[in-house]
Amino acid sequence: MRWSNLFVPTLREDPADAEVISHRLLVRAGFIRQLTAGVYSLLPLGQRARLKAVNIIREEMNRIGAQEFLLPALNPAEVWKESGRWEVMGDNLFRLHDRKNAEMCLGMTHEEVFTTIARHAINSYRQLPQVWYQIQTKFRDEARPKSGLLRVREFTMKDAYSFDVDRAGLDRAFQDQYDAYCAIFKRCGLKFTAVEASSGAMGGSQSVEFMVRTEAGEDHIVVCERCGYAANIEKAKARLEAIEDGEAAAQPEEFPTPGVRTIDDLTNFPGGAAADRQIKTLVYVLDEQLALVLMRGDHELNETKLQDATGALNVRPAHPEEIREALGASAGSLGAVNVARATHPLVTLIIADEALRGRSNMTTGANKDDHHLRGVAVDRDIKVERWASLRAVRTGEGCPECEGTLEVFKAVEIGHIFKLGTRYSEIMGARVLTADAKEVPIVMGSYGIGVERILVAAVELFNDEAGIIWPTAIAPFEVIVTPVNVRDASLLAAAEQLYGELKAAGVDVLLDDRDERAGVKFNDADLIGVPYRVTIGKKIKDGKVELLTRAMRQSEDVAVEAIVETLRAKLKASA
Ligand SMILES: Nc1ncnc2c1ncn2[C@@H]1O[C@H](COP(=O)(O)OP(=O)(O)O)[C@@H](O)[C@H]1O
Ligand SMILES: [Mg+2]
Numbered sequence: 001m002r003w004s005n006l007f008v009p010t011l012r013e014d015p016a017d018a019e020v021i022s023h024r025l026l027v028r029a030g031f032i033r034q035l036t037a038g039v040y041s042l043l044p045l046g047q048r049a050r051l052k053a054v055n056i057i058r059e060e061m062n063r064i065g066a067q068e069f070l071l072p073a074l075n076p077a078e079v080w081k082e083s084g085r086w087e088v089m090g091d092n093l094f095r096l097h098d099r100k101n102a103e104m105c106l107g108m109t110h111e112e113v114f115t116t117i118a119r120h121a122i123n124s125y126r127q128l129p130q131v132w133y134q135i136q137t138k139f140r141d142e143a144r145p146k147s148g149l150l151r152v153r154e155f156t157m158k159d160a161y162s163f164d165v166d167r168a169g170l171d172r173a174f175q176d177q178y179d180a181y182c183a184i185f186k187r188c189g190l191k192f193t194a195v196e197a198s199s200g201a202m203g204g205s206q207s208v209e210f211m212v213r214t215e216a217g218e219d220h221i222v223v224c225e226r227c228g229y230a231a232n233i234e235k236a237k238a239r240l241e242a243i244e245d246g247e248a249a250a251q252p253e254e255f256p257t258p259g260v261r262t263i264d265d266l267t268n269f270p271g272g273a274a275a276d277r278q279i280k281t282l283v284y285v286l287d288e289q290l291a292l293v294l295m296r297g298d299h300e301l302n303e304t305k306l307q308d309a310t311g312a313l314n315v316r317p318a319h320p321e322e323i324r325e326a327l328g329a330s331a332g333s334l335g336a337v338n339v340a341r342a343t344h345p346l347v348t349l350i351i352a353d354e355a356l357r358g359r360s361n362m363t364t365g366a367n368k369d370d371h372h373l374r375g376v377a378v379d380r381d382i383k384v385e386r387w388a389s390l391r392a393v394r395t396g397e398g399c400p401e402c403e404g405t406l407e408v409f410k411a412v413e414i415g416h417i418f419k420l421g422t423r424y425s426e427i428m429g430a431r432v433l434t435a436d437a438k439e440v441p442i443v444m445g446s447y448g449i450g451v452e453r454i455l456v457a458a459v460e461l462f463n464d465e466a467g468i469i470w471p472t473a474i475a476p477f478e479v480i481v482t483p484v485n486v487r488d489a490s491l492l493a494a495a496e497q498l499y500g501e502l503k504a505a506g507v508d509v510l511l512d513d514r515d516e517r518a519g520v521k522f523n524d525a526d527l528i529g530v531p532y533r534v535t536i537g538k539k540i541k542d543g544k545v546e547l548l549t550r551a552m553r554q555s556e557d558v559a560v561e562a563i564v565e566t567l568r569a570k571l572k573a574s575a
């Protein structure tokens, strides 16, 4: 490819709305353009990088025996209603009507459609296992699309599904995908962490997310450097230091706390209590049922943990009116002491975080505005119906698996694999006969990669003030040949010759044949992030060219007859 023919609309200035580096650089370097919120066009450079990631994914999927499909993005409502997700997906699902007024939607993932195919065609264990995948467009009407390609409403996903007759088969399929994901992300040049994750609203057991650590990420992961423990904050546990409560007071004692609204207020209030001696009472609505959620005062609730612990599909904080109606007080004075079905019929569940187990001499709201209770013993005074790990782990807490210390990092999720089990096959009736003629639901797994997120993660990881530094495997071009002055016929001729030789050697090469100042060309090559630049300048008279490695910003003189071999060796080493 010649730059003079290539469409690369680079910008001098950062786009005004860009918050994260990858958004800024992908727009400035001419890889992407926004069409509307969360919807982007990929320009030629963006599409080249994307296709390289796609090819790597395809090769590794094929290597583990997965078979490529292409399913329709346009789906009838029926299959989504059958699985129950027509309701569950809420506003995230793009819904539409056809001309006959039939309900349709745009697929946000494809469990339903793949299961439909499996249930019609597969009826014996002899036809299993099967691993099916596709690389296709997904649509999600995200509430807050943001950050360039990071969270968009239309994107490419590689989604794969495994079908087995039993759990052991699923375990093997899951491990194959795990290994393939590691190979894919490694080949794409990414540094990543595989973390334990929540299985989400639609159930399933084991769930692993592939995360790239970056400040641009919207997820939080918890990592122990000592033993390698790694989990999404939605799942992570931690060792807790025991707290000495002393001898329990005989009974709770009410005391006035005028103006106290928050944990901090009560900490600072004369006769109040330290945050870790307070019980924070949160009121949540779980699938239209009101629940009290109890946390230690200095701990934060993680809503996904609450959702996982209760199986609720929809979780939201209660509104002030709902709180007053149920408890007779406002947030700030709430508590669970003596709350029971008989006296508080609207409260359907009291769930508490593990950190409150056995605690005494605690302080909490009295369900009476401007009043609190001290001397509360959790087990004696509160009818906790369910205990669960509900809190968000924090940096500095103890690792649950070793003596090490946990750290919390922001990260972007590039892939997610999980064991669905029989959730879809049961509701949708995908069954097979086993070897001993028993009918069983097919055991399924689901495995996704966000293709454009690979590009986002690479740019977040590898960049400098001059621009992007692509890992070679997903760079739009591997090498750029830059004659410093195309009006000098001998320089141009040498550049053309080298360009031809590199192409013949199978190198993905760009010739910067533009009639621009050398400085402009160097800056553009740095901005778009081509890993190797061969500069053809005055030294060509002595048979030398300059080879610049973008990542190190290091250049060396190489004899012109050796440059193709040198580049081939470097590309091989970085592949
Ligand atoms: N809105 C989005 N924009 C870009 N990529 C996405 C988006 N949602 C999901 N992905 C990518 O698709 C992969 C599989 O999605 P999945 O795990 O089903 O989504 P979620 O984590 O939202 O439940 C994710 O790991 C992520 O890389
Ligand atoms: Mg996910």
Ligand SMILES: [Zn+2]
Binding pocket: 224, 225, 226, 227, 228, 229, 399, 400, 401, 402, 403, 404, 405
């Ligand atoms: Zn550890």
